[in-house]
Amino acid sequence: MDLSELRDLDFNNIGSASTGVKVFLLVVVAVLILIGGYFYMIKDKRDTLDQRERVETELKQEFREKHEKAANLAAYEQQLEEMEEMLEVMLRQLPSRTEMPDLLIDISQTALGTGIDNELFEPRSEVIRDFYAEQPINVRMVGTYHEFGNFVSSVASLSRVVILTMRDISLRPVEDSESRLRLEGVITTYRYLDESEIGTGSAGGGR
DSSP states (O other), X not given: OOHHHHHTOOGGGXXXXXXXXXXXXXXXXXXHHHHHHIIIIIHHHHHHHHHHHHHHHHHHHHHHHXXXXXXXXXXXXXXXXXXXHHHHHXXXXXXXXXXXXXXXXXXXXXHHHTTOEEEEEEEOOOEEOSSEEEEEEEEEXXXXXXXXXXXXXXXXXXXXXXXXXXXXXXXXXXXXXXXXXXXXXXXXXXXXXXXXXXXXXXXXXOO
């Protein structure tokens, strides 16, 4: 086949072309059909196949994770049961409802015993939670860093297990004093709920 034949080819009369030219044109048409078929048919299916392979990989990974969890379910349940028992023991170490009034007195007296001045020590209404009760206390105390440190240490040494948390607390120097500070805000202590109170906690309490 001569290249000049291709340049002089009359597409309106391809039948008159030489055999070499016809073969060349058939090959070109076949290649175009293959390329077009790939882009219009095979490529979309290939993309779909790739997507489904990714989904298959993700599902296999999810299956393995769930299989491992299912295999360890008994151990997890045992650990949960042990943790619930430990929580129950810890809660039972907190003061009871009948002990709370004496506990509040002990906390106030402990502050006085460490040299702190209680300008305000005002228990507020309890807040009942699912399995414990919060007892917020409005406080305004005056003392030194050392006295406040002794107060916290002494509270931790009480015969009952006492947990104190503080929020909205401010600590400022007292006027006309080089070492004394005024602590003001809300401290909260906790008690466990009696069996008669459990289950009614969400409906009780207040601030």
